[in-house]
Structure formats: C-alpha cells, structure tokens
Amino acid sequence: MAPTQPRVEPLSGRWSHAFLACGAVVVLATSLSQGALRGWLLVGSAVAALGATAVVAQRRHDLLGPVSILRVALLLLVPGYVIWYPLGLNAELALVTISITDVLFIGGYLLYVAALARLIRRRGGSDRVVQVLDSLIISIGLAVLAWVFVISPVVRDPGFSGAAKATAVSYPAIDVLLLGAVIRLLVQGRLTSVGDRLLTGWVCVQLTADLVYTVTSLRDTFSFDGPSPVLYTGSFVLLGGAVLHPSLALDPPAAPEPSLSAWRRLMLVGAASLIAPIVLIGLGLTGKVEDVATVALMSGVLFALALARIGILMVDVEQHRRIEDQLQASVRAERQRFTENRELLVSLRERQALSDRLFRIQRKISSRAPLQDVLDSITAGASDLLRDEVTGLRLIDAERPDILRLVSSVGVPAGTAPELSQLVVGEGVGGRAVSEDRLCIQEDYAAWEGGLDPFRARRLTAAMGAPVHVEGRPIGSLVVGTFRPSRKYSPAEQDALIALAEHVSLALNDARTVQAMHEALDQALHQAMHDALTGLPNRACFYERTEQALRSARRDDASTAVLLFDLDRFKEINDTLGHRYGDLVLQDIGPRISAQLRPQDTLARLGGDEFCVLLPHMTASAAGLVARQIVAALEDPFEIDGMLLAVEASCGIVVAPEQGDTADLLLQRADVAMYLSKRSHGDPVVYSDEVDVNTPDRLALLGELRAAIGRDELCLHVQPQRDLVTAEVVGIEALVRWNHPRLGFLPPDRFIPIAEDTGLIRPLTAWVLSSALGHLRSWIDDPAVPLSNDAAIAVNVSTRSLLDDDFADEVTAVLQRAGVPPERLILEVTETAIMADPERAHRLLTELAGTGVRIAIDDFGTGYSSLASLRFLPVHQLKIDKSFVTRMHEAPNDATIVRSIIDLGHTLGLTTVAEGVETEAAMDQLQRLGCDVAQGYFVARPMPTASMAEWVRHHRLEAAGSPYG
Ligand code: C2E
Ligand code: CA
Numbered sequence: 001m002a003p004t005q006p007r008v009e010p011l012s013g014r015w016s017h018a019f020l021a022c023g024a025v026v027v028l029a030t031s032l033s034q035g036a037l038r039g040w041l042l043v044g045s046a047v048a049a050l051g052a053t054a055v056v057a058q059r060r061h062d063l064l065g066p067v068s069i070l071r072v073a074l075l076l077l078v079p080g081y082v083i084w085y086p087l088g089l090n091a092e093l094a095l096v097t098i099s100i101t102d103v104l105f106i107g108g109y110l111l112y113v114a115a116l117a118r119l120i121r122r123r124g125g126s127d128r129v130v131q132v133l134d135s136l137i138i139s140i141g142l143a144v145l146a147w148v149f150v151i152s153p154v155v156r157d158p159g160f161s162g163a164a165k166a167t168a169v170s171y172p173a174i175d176v177l178l179l180g181a182v183i184r185l186l187v188q189g190r191l192t193s194v195g196d197r198l199l200t201g202w203v204c205v206q207l208t209a210d211l212v213y214t215v216t217s218l219r220d221t222f223s224f225d226g227p228s229p230v231l232y233t234g235s236f237v238l239l240g241g242a243v244l245h246p247s248l249a250l251d252p253p254a255a256p257e258p259s260l261s262a263w264r265r266l267m268l269v270g271a272a273s274l275i276a277p278i279v280l281i282g283l284g285l286t287g288k289v290e291d292v293a294t295v296a297l298m299s300g301v302l303f304a305l306a307l308a309r310i311g312i313l314m315v316d317v318e319q320h321r322r323i324e325d326q327l328q329a330s331v332r333a334e335r336q337r338f339t340e341n342r343e344l345l346v347s348l349r350e351r352q353a354l355s356d357r358l359f360r361i362q363r364k365i366s367s368r369a370p371l372q373d374v375l376d377s378i379t380a381g382a383s384d385l386l387r388d389e390v391t392g393l394r395l396i397d398a399e400r401p402d403i404l405r406l407v408s409s410v411g412v413p414a415g416t417a418p419e420l421s422q423l424v425v426g427e428g429v430g431g432r433a434v435s436e437d438r439l440c441i442q443e444d445y446a447a448w449e450g451g452l453d454p455f456r457a458r459r460l461t462a463a464m465g466a467p468v469h470v471e472g473r474p475i476g477s478l479v480v481g482t483f484r485p486s487r488k489y490s491p492a493e494q495d496a497l498i499a500l501a502e503h504v505s506l507a508l509n510d511a512r513t514v515q516a517m518h519e520a521l522d523q524a525l526h527q528a529m530h531d532a533l534t535g536l537p538n539r540a541c542f543y544e545r546t547e548q549a550l551r552s553a554r555r556d557d558a559s560t561a562v563l564l565f566d567l568d569r570f571k572e573i574n575d576t577l578g579h580r581y582g583d584l585v586l587q588d589i590g591p592r593i594s595a596q597l598r599p600q601d602t603l604a605r606l607g608g609d610e611f612c613v614l615l616p617h618m619t620a621s622a623a624g625l626v627a628r629q630i631v632a633a634l635e636d637p638f639e640i641d642g643m644l645l646a647v648e649a650s651c652g653i654v655v656a657p658e659q660g661d662t663a664d665l666l667l668q669r670a671d672v673a674m675y676l677s678k679r680s681h682g683d684p685v686v687y688s689d690e691v692d693v694n695t696p697d698r699l700a701l702l703g704e705l706r707a708a709i710g711r712d713e714l715c716l717h718v719q720p721q722r723d724l725v726t727a728e729v730v731g732i733e734a735l736v737r738w739n740h741p742r743l744g745f746l747p748p749d750r751f752i753p754i755a756e757d758t759g760l761i762r763p764l765t766a767w768v769l770s771s772a773l774g775h776l777r778s779w780i781d782d783p784a785v786p787l788s789n790d791a792a793i794a795v796n797v798s799t800r801s802l803l804d805d806d807f808a809d810e811v812t813a814v815l816q817r818a819g820v821p822p823e824r825l826i827l828e829v830t831e832t833a834i835m836a837d838p839e840r841a842h843r844l845l846t847e848l849a850g851t852g853v854r855i856a857i858d859d860f861g862t863g864y865s866s867l868a869s870l871r872f873l874p875v876h877q878l879k880i881d882k883s884f885v886t887r888m889h890e891a892p893n894d895a896t897i898v899r900s901i902i903d904l905g906h907t908l909g910l911t912t913v914a915e916g917v918e919t920e921a922a923m924d925q926l927q928r929l930g931c932d933v934a935q936g937y938f939v940a941r942p943m944p945t946a947s948m949a950e951w952v953r954h955h956r957l958e959a960a961g962s963p964y965g
C-alpha cells in the first residue's frame with residue numbers, strides 16, 4: 001500500500017477562542033493569587049500551551065515543523081518553570097547561580113527561535129536578502145539598547161560570577177534573536193491573520209516579561225508577586241491561542257499577500273539604524289565611555305548593513321527600470337500589433353463587404369434582372385463601398401462612338417445633370433479611363449484643367465475612374481468622386497472600383513448574349529416553322545394555322561377549305577436539268593400560287609412537290625374556283641435561265657367541317673382527292689364520301705393506322721422461297737401484319753388498301769423496307785443462320801409508291817442505312833400497278849433497277865398485260881399468281897398458263913417464282929416444268945421474323961434427305 005498523505009483539517013477557530021477565554025481567566029487568577037498557587041497557575045498555562053502544540057503537531061504529522069519545535073521547547077520550559085517558581089520559592093535558589101533552570105530556559109528559548117526561523121523559512125518571500133538585512137538592522141539596533149542597558153551593566157558588575165554573567169547575558173541575547181525573528185516576520189509582512197497577530201503578541205509579551213524580569217532582578221526588586229509571572233502566564237496563553245488558531249499560516253501561502261508597505265518598513269529600518277548613533281551620542285553626553293567602542297562597532301556594522309541595503313535597493317531600482325523599459329517596449333509592440341490587427345480587420349471587413357456586394361450583383365446578372373437594375377445596383381455598390389459622394393456610370397453612345405452617356409449615377413449634384421449627361425471620350429476622369437483604357441486617379445481635382453467644369457466649380461477634390469469593357473474594348477467607365485479634403489484612394493479601393501467596373505462589363509456582355517440568344521431563338525423558331533428552300537410555311541406551321549382556322553371557323557359557324565397540290569412533271573425537270581432547276585421552279589411556284597390568294601390565306605410547302613393552301617371562311621364551290629385558278633396559273637411555263645419549263649399540278653380539295661374537323665383528317669382526305677385528280681389527269685377533285693371508298697369502319701382504322709406506324713404496332717412476318725434445284729433458301733418475302741390492340745392480328749388486305757388510298761402507304765412502305773433490311777442484315781451477320789450467299793429479301797411495293805418521285809432515293813438511303821447490298825433486295829410490283837401508268841412505272845422501275853435492286857412482277861397473269869411490254873421493263877423475276885398455282889392440278893387451263901409463264905420468263909432471261917405452292921404434287925409439277933423457285937404453305941407458312949433462323953437451320957437438315965435437295 002502506498003502511504004497516503006492525510007488531509008489536514010484545520011481546527012475550528014472556536015478552539016483558539018475557548019483557549020484564550022480560559023487563558024484570560026487563568027491570567028486574572030494568576031494576577032490575583034500569590035505564592036505557590038501563582039506558580040502552579042503559571043506552570044498550568046505552560047502545560048496548556050504544551051497541550052495545544054501537541055494537539056496541533058499531532059494533527060499535522062509535521063515532525064520538524066514550527067509547532068513541533070515549539071512543543072519540544074515547551075517540554076523543556078515546563079519543568080524549568082516548575083523548578084524556578086513553585087519549588088524555587090522554598091529552595092530559595094539564588095538567581096544568579098547557574099542552575100538546571102537556566103539550562104532548560106536557554107534550551108527552550110533557543111528552540112523558540114528555531115521554531116520562528118522555521119516559520120520564516122517556510123513562508124519564504126521574494127526578497128529574502130533584503131528581509132534579512134532589514135531584520136538584522138532592526139535587531140542590531142535593539143541589541144545596542146540591550147547591550148547598553150542590560151548586558152553591559154551585568155558584564156561590568158564585579159559582583160557576578162562568570163557563569164552568572166554568561167547566563168545574564170544569554171537571555172537578552174536570545175531575546176534580541178527572538179525579537180529579530182518577530183521583526184523578520186513583520187517584515188515578511190503577513191501579519192494580517194488573527195493567528196499571526198497572536199503569535200506576534202506572544203513574542204512581545206514574552207520579551208516584555210523577560211525585560212521586566214531582567215530589569216527588576218538587576219535592580220534587586222524582583223518578586224514572584226510582581227508582574228513577571230503574570231506576563232509569562234499571558235505569553236503562554238497567547239502562544240497556545242496562536243497555535244490553535246486556524247488562521248496561523250504554517251505553510252507557504254498559495255498567493256503572496258500584500259506586504260507591509262514599503263514606507264513603513266523603511267521608516268522602521270531607518271529608525272533602527274539611528275539607534276546606535278543616538279546611543280553613541282547619549283553615551284558621549286553622559287560620559288559613559290566604557291561602551292563607546294562596542295556601540296561604535298555596532299554603528300559601523302549598522303552602517304555597512306545600511307549601505308548593503310541601499311546597494312541592493314539601487315540594483316533593484318536598476319532592475320525595475322530595466323523591467324519597466326522592457327514592459328514599455330512590449331506595451332508599444334502590443335499597441336503596434338493592435339493597430340495592425342485593427343487595420344487588417346478593417347481591410348478584411350471591406351473585402352468582405354466588396355465580395356458580398358459583388359455576389360449580389362452576380363446574382364442579379366444571373367437571374368437576368370433588367371439591365372438598368374443591374375447597372376444601378378453597381379453604381380449604388382460603388383457609392384456604398386468607396387463612400388464617395390458622387391458615382392457615375394457612362395457608356396459609349398451606340399450612334400456616336402465619341403460620346404459617353406451617363407446611364408446610372410448616385411449623388412450627381414442637383415442642376416448639373418444635363419451638363420453631365422454626356423461627355424466626350426478623353427474628357428474628365430471617366431473620359432480618360434476610356435481613352436487610355438486604364439484606371440485613372442485625379443487628386444486635387446478642382447485645380448486640374450482636364451476636370452469637368454460643374455465639378456471643378458463645386459470643388460470636387462478627387463476622382464477615380466475604371467474602364468468598362470465589351471469584347472475587350474473599353475466602352476464606358478465607372479467613376480467615383482468626392483468633396484472630402486485630402487482624399488487618397490488605397491490599393492484596396494482601386495481594386496474594388498476595378499472589380500465593380502468588371503461587373504458592369506459582365507452585365508453588358510450577359511445582356512448581349514441574352515439578346516443574341518433571343519434572336520437565335522426567333523430564327524430557330526422561324527426555321528422550325530418554315531421551309532428553307534422557298535421560305536414558305538412548312539407542314540408543322542400549316543397544321544398549326546389550320547387548327548387555328550378551324551377553331552375560329554367553329555366560333556363563326558363558317559367553313560374552311562384546304563387545297564393540296566402535287567406537281568405532275570416535276571421529277572422530269574429534276575432528272576433532266578438537275579436539282580438546281582428543280583429548286584428554282586419550286587421557288588417560283590410560291591409567288592404564282594400566292595398571287596391567287598387573299599391576305600388571310602396560307603400557302604405552305606409540305607415537302608417535295610406538294611403544296612397546300614389554307615382558305616379560311618371559304619365554301620366548297622369558291623374553293624373549287626380558287627383551285628382552278630391556281631392550276632391554270634401553274635400551267636403557264638416557268639422561264640428559268642431562258643428556258644421555258646412546263647409543270648402541271650393535280651389538286652385535291654376538302655372543306656371543313658363537312659369533311660373533317662382536324663388538320664390531320666383534312667389533309668388525309670385532301671390527299672385522297674388529290675390522288676384521284678392525279679389519276680384522272682384532270683381537274684381538281686373535291687373530296688366526298690362517294691369519292692372515297694373508305695367506309696366509316698375503314699376510316700377509323702385509317703386514323704389508327706397512322707398512329708400504329710409511329711407506335712410500332714406493325715410487325716413483319718416472313719415466308720421463305722426455295723430454289724427448286726438446289727433446295728436452298730434463295731429468298732424471303734416480307735409480309736406486313738398489324739398487331740391491332742383491339743382487333744388482334746390484322747392481315748394486310750385489311751389495311752394496305754386504306755394506306756394505298758391515302759398518303760399513309762408511304763411511311764408504311766418505308767417502315768417495312770427498313771425493318772426487312774434490318775432483319776436480313778442480322779441474319780447475314782449471324783453465322784448460326786445458314787442462308788445462301790445471295791439470298792434476298794422481297795418487299796411488296798404498292799402502286800402508290802410507283803407514283804412517288806422520291807421512292808428510288810428513299811430505297812437507296814434505306815439500303816445504305818442497313819448496310820445491305822442492293823442486289824439482295826427484291827421489290828415486288830404488281831402487274832396492275834404497272835398498268836395504271838405504264839410510262840411512269842417504266843421510268844421509276846428503270847431508275848430503281850439502276851441502283852442495283854432487283855424487280856419482281858407480283859401476281860403475274862392477273863393483269864392481262866401485253867406480254868411484249870415486259871421486254872422493255874427492267875425486271876428480274878416473274879411471280880406466278882397463286883390462283884393459277886393452287887388450281888394447277890385440277891384445271892388444265894391454269895397448268896397451261898403456269899407453263900407458258902415459266903417459258904416466257906425463261907425466254908426473257910427472268911427467274912420464275914411460283915407462289916401458293918400448297919402441296920407436294922404442285923411442287924413436283926413445278927419442278928418438272930422448270931420453275932426456278934417455289935413459295936407457299938408447302939415450303940413454309942409465313943412466320944414471325946424471330947422464327948426464321950430456327951426454320952432455316954431445320955430446313956437444311958430436311959433438305960439433305962428430300963427429293964428437292
Ligand atoms: P402477295 O404479295 O401475293 O403475298 C403472298 C400472300 O399469299 C400472302 O398473304 C401469303 O400469306 C399468302 N400465301 C403464301 N403461301 C400461300 C399458299 O401456299 N397458299 C395460299 N392460299 N396463300 C399463300 P398475305 O400475307 O395475307 O398478303 C396478302 C397481300 O398483302 C400480299 O399478297 C401483298 O400484296 C400484300 N402485302 C403484304 N405485305 C405487304 C407489304 O408489306 N406492302 C405492301 N404494299 N403490300 C403487302
Ligand atoms: Ca408479294
């Protein structure tokens with residue numbers, strides 16, 4: 001177990017008070033009693049004091065502490081007093097003989113001194129040397145008195161023995177030591193507590209008692225009934241009371257208390273050091289020469305001590321001065337730092353204010369606040385931050401680049417605004433900032449010749465201007481000016497003005513960007529709504545205006561007409577003369593048509609050679625009139641580069657609300673009417689339900705089909721074609737299906753005719769083409785699909801597509817997109833389609849064949865076409881119509897037709913394909929007849945594209961064991 005230091009709880013002050021109270025009674029009793037009782041009372045008080053020291057020493061576990069030493073001292077003194085007084089009364093002990101009492105007393109007194117010395121040591125102090133010196137000076141002063149009045153008479157008295165002299169001298173000497181110790185305590189200057197005062201009181205009473213005793217015994221007037229025993233009793237009471245009092249500081253104090261005032265101490269020391277010289281003078285006056293030498297020696301010692309004291313004082317003073325200098329230096333440095341910090345703080349605050357301000361301005365700029373607002377907030381910011389009375393922002397006039405105009409200002413003196421509103425570049429600080437393109441500062445403004453008169457007259461003292469830039473060029477300036485005397489612009493302020501001017505630049509640049517954006521937006525909007533070639537409204541614009549016209553017609557209960565024109569001979573111009581001529585014709589068509597229209601009518605180009613006219617508030621008959629006028633106007637040849645070019649136009653007419661109440665429906669029906677007009681090569685056709693074979697049911701489907709193409713409701717089925725010699729799959733026919741959300745899978749017969757009657761066949765064919773070619777590409781790329789190297793995909797082309805001048809270009813584009821070589825595409829065209837417009841069909845097929853695509857004539861045998869005309873068609877394949885093939889084995893007629901078609905094909909060098917091969921017998925027969933390719937349920941039924949790969953693989957294996965392989 002580690003020894004633990006017990007915490008010392010100080011005794012309560014009540015113990016000391018009780019002790020003192022009892023002691024006072026004892027003192028009183030002592031003074032009243034006589035003889036032995038008096039002696040025992042004195043001894044009792046000593047024992048009580050011993051008890052007190054024992055208790056305190058016990059509690060403090062402090063063996064060598066001041067209280068423990070006091071206890072030992074009392075242990076010696078108690079028997080000393082017992083022997084001296086109560087017993088000595090009877091023994092009649094002589095005072096002057098060395099007795100046991102003297103040994104005990106002197107031992108006890110020395111221990112007193114030791115105890116006090118210990119206390120002094122423990123308490124310590126900052127100026128030990130000075131304290132020792134001071135107490136030495138006082139003690140020696142007192143010692144002089146003791147010598148002269150007490151010791152010297154005894155020493156010189158021949159009636160005393162040597163031993164008696166020694167004892168008699170010892171007491172005053174020790175007393176002087178005791179006194180010195182108390183003075184030392186006093187000098188340490190901590191006699192503020194009750195305990196310390198009691199302790200000092202004890203020593204004083206003790207010394208008084210000793211003095212009285214010594215003096216009375218020297219004069220032979222000592223008596224035990226005199227004051228001495230009472231004084232001794234009192235001294236013990238005070239000692240006990242002091243020791244018991246908790247305020248007696250036995251340990252070093254935590255914080256030094258204020259010391260005895262330096263003045264009092266100095267006076268004390270001064271008085272003490274004067275004792276020896278005064279006594280010396282006294283001795284001189286009274287003629288007592290025997291002590292002069294001793295006293296003079298002591299004077300000398302005192303003088304030396306005083307000198308030492310002064311020396312230390314001087315060193316102290318010097319030290320103090322040095323410390324004070326250092327202190328002052330550090331105070332100065334501190335003050336300097338303080339001002340620097342304050343300046344730093346101020347500049348930081350200014351910077352913060354600037355960046356706050358700039359941030360607010362930036363927010364305004366980015367939130368696209370009105371430009372004037374932004375500029376005003378910048379001038380207000382400059383005025384706030386720089387605290388100058390006048391702030392102005394000038395920008396170069398757009399019309400006059402030599403003039404700066406005031407666009408925003410703060411504090412411009414009343415009445416000067418007109419004079420200051422404009423400024424020549426180069427004039428004034430603002431003008432100079434622009435012409436020199438740098439920050440300009442003008443101090444002593446009023447005396448400056450370049451200054452502006454209104455400001456000079458009002459004694460402006462200084463001004464500073466920073467340039468504003470747009471696209472790197474100075475186009476204005478931000479200026480601040482003041483009437484304050486001796487104004488200097490700090491670097492921070494200069495930076496602030498430059499930063500604010502830069503924000504003006506930012507705001508202006510941003511505003512320009514916004515304006516440019518708006519212009520670009522307007523342009524984009526115009527482009528989005530207009531045709532680039534002719535500048536006429538485009539399809540989107542036409543739809544919008546039509547819807548608008550229909551709305552207002554509904555309100556007015558009026559009818560609206562739409563005319564759709566398609567040029568008939570335009571393709572020829574393009575082909576023979578080049579696109580440049582085609583374009584020029586298209587550009588000339590607009591004005592021709594417009595000349596026939598009212599201002600409220602709209603002419604639009606829908607694409608290619610299709611033009612559309614919207615006629616608000618127009619009846620069907622009036623629309624027919626307008627249409628004929630336009631057709632007539634277009635019949636006049638166009639003169640381009642001196643060449644006369646003729647175009648004709650077909651025209652379809654619809655009238656709302658009778659024939660439709662949406663732009664979509666109206667255009668679609670106008671398309672039908674236009675198609676009829678084209679077919680008849682005649683007059684404009686007004687749409688009517690009789691004209692359109694569409695039943696309401698079909699009409700519904702028509703509307704849905706338009707959406708179906710966009711929504712991917714269409715899908716492809718494919719049917720393979722087998723080579724009758726090699727059994728390889730040499731072709732795949734793409735057959736479209738409509739996965740109708742309500743009606744389920746619709747066969748092509750249900751919707752192809754509808755699509756053909758309207759413009760819808762165009763996007764439908766485009767979809768089938770691109771989808772079919774996409775699939776072919778993926779099969780070619782997939783090594784798991786064993787297709788022959790020249791296997792082609794066959795796509796059905798409707799009659800309508802043969803009238804479309806752009807069709808060949810479209811096919812080429814789709815082929816390129818899919819990355820499929822043209823010879824792997826077969827376009828199936830029906831015989832009837834060719835017969836509808838043989839000339840045109842011939843032209844288109846030639847063009848198509850020119851791209852490398854193969855052409856098949858579908859449903860051959862049903863059109864009764866002149867077989868001879870086939871010779872001139874660029875055709876590769878004949879597809880024998882399935883009606884002949886399916887009836888081949890039962891109708892000899894049909895068999896004959898099939899055979900002659902096969903022969904004809906071979907004569908012309910064409911491949912023959914039989915479709916509708918439903919049985920093995922048909923297959924055999926076709927093979928015998930030399931037909932090249934078979935397609936039909938016997939080979940495979942049309943299947944989803946996803947099943948194709950698997951079927952081809954399976955077919956390979958089967959074919960290995962088949963008679964057709
Ligand atoms: P098509 O060009 O004559 O196509 C062949 C039609 O005969 C297909 O009918 C096919 O399913 C059917 N067929 C195939 N093998 C046999 C067989 O052994 N016996 C019988 N009785 N029929 C067989 P589907 O798919 O209903 O097509 C009908 C017509 O729709 C096609 O006749 C074609 O003219 C048209 N068509 C199909 N897809 C398209 C297309 O994508 N575009 C255009 N414009 N027309 C298409
Ligand atoms: Ca076909």
Ligand code: CA
Pocket residue numbers: 858859879881882915
């Ligand atoms: Ca067919």
